[in-house]
Amino acid sequence: MKRLLQLVAAASLMPALSFAGVIWKGDFETGNTSQWTRQQAVANSRLQVVTDVVRDGRYALKATVKQGDDPINASGNRNELLYxxxxxxxKEYYYKWSTLFPSNYPVHDSWQVITQWHQESCCGSPPLEFFVRGDKINLRVGGNTTPVLWQTSIDKGNWHDFVLHVKWSSDKKAGFVELWHNGEHVLPKTYGANQFGKELNYLKMGLYRDAAIKPEGAIFHDGFTMATTLEDVMPPAPAPVEEPAPAPTPVPDDTTIPAEDPTPVTETPVTQTPQLPTTQLPTVGGQTPTPTPVSNNPNGLPDSSEGVAGGCSASGTSGTLPFAGALLMLGAIALRRRRAPARAVARRARR
Structure with missing residues (x-):
């Protein structure tokens, strides 16, 4: 029994263990604001759950403020949700949410608080706040007398994804904040008091601004999650894209193929046509007739060189044979005339 009591006493001295997991969600996926404790708004229409502008899931919050909106009779104009x-x-927690400033969001030199962890007492600047001044988002811890820890452009029309890591403490050496913005680690652990004395904090989200700002302003919030580990709130990193393996470099082939011996070319002797003898014709009337070449055609037919395929060309040889025949006939007649007187003389001598 004594041993059991000692174990119970030792266990009571051990710090409370934080188990991984989501503590709470205020992401509006219920289709309304029922996840939140209550609201500070002049009308329900100032805090609308919408479906046309969302970051995650199906629903988001649209917070609208007009000059004069003061639901709690305090400084400034506001319409906010509380949890x-x-x-x-x-205590140490991780918080995730997204915020969008539409293109018509009014830019003003004065302050506009968009998310804050407020102390339990009623008045004064909160110990941790995200606020807009001009066209910049600012993070400040410890009240309005401390410097801004981080800043970025409001970047109208684009969602801002925040992941905030906080260890809550009124001791400036124990408390710290750490911030990721759009997946980038933009603020490493920065130590400082983020609680006022023994006061507890609570969350407020919407729009709270200087009463001097006249134009109507609207802002969108979505996906608020409170958890105990970074893995519960940080979106997973995109899988790396595998690059295709480079094609293998071809290895040069050093094998030399010997050239083949050139095939000797056999020269075929050209057969020359022998010159055929020509017959010398006797002179007729002082003119020598043109000799007629003998045809190489064994059949005695004229070949293509003798004008058969030449048609009616004036420069062809189609008239050569008739002309030669006429010359032969003239030669024969001349020989007969020469022999006739000789025969007559011989006859007279015989008589």
Missing amino acids: LTHETQG
Whole structure:
């Protein structure tokens, strides 16, 4: 029994263990604001759950403020949702949410608070706040007398994804904040008091601004999650794209193929046509007739060189044979005339 009591006493001295997991969600996926504790708004229309502008899921919050909106009779104009998170000293949490400034969001030199962890007492600047001044989003811890820890452009029309890591403490050496913006680690652990004394904090989200700002302003919030580990709130990194393996480099082939011996060319002797003898014709009337070449055609027919295929060309040889025949006939007649007187003389001598 004594041993059991000692174990119970030792266990009571051990710090409380934080188990991984989501503590709370205020992401509006219920289709309304029922996830939140209550609201501070002049009308329900100032805090609308919408479906046309969302970051995650199907629903998001549209918070609208007009000059004069003062639902709690305090400084400034506001319409905000509250959740009593009641973070205590030494607790450590991760928070995730997204915010969008539409293209017509009014830019003003004065302050406009968009998300804050407020102390339990009623008045004064909160111990941790995200606020807009001009066209910049600012993160400040410890009240309005401390410097801004981080800043970026409001970048109208694009969602801002925030992941905030906080250890709550009124001790400036124990408390810290750490921030990721759009997946980038933009603020490493920065130590400082983020609670006022023993006061607990609670979350407020919407739009709270200087009463001097006249134009109507609207802002969108979505996906708020409170958890105990970074893995519960940080979107997974996109899988790396595998690049295709490079094509293998071809290896040069050093094998030399010997050239083949050239095939000797056999020269075929050209057969020359022998010159045929020509017959010398006797002179007739002082003119020598043109000799007629003998045809190489064994059949005695004229070949293509003798004008058969030449048609009616004036420069062809189609008239050569008739002309030669006429010359032969003239030669024969001349020989007969020469022989006739000789025969007559011989006859007279015989008589």
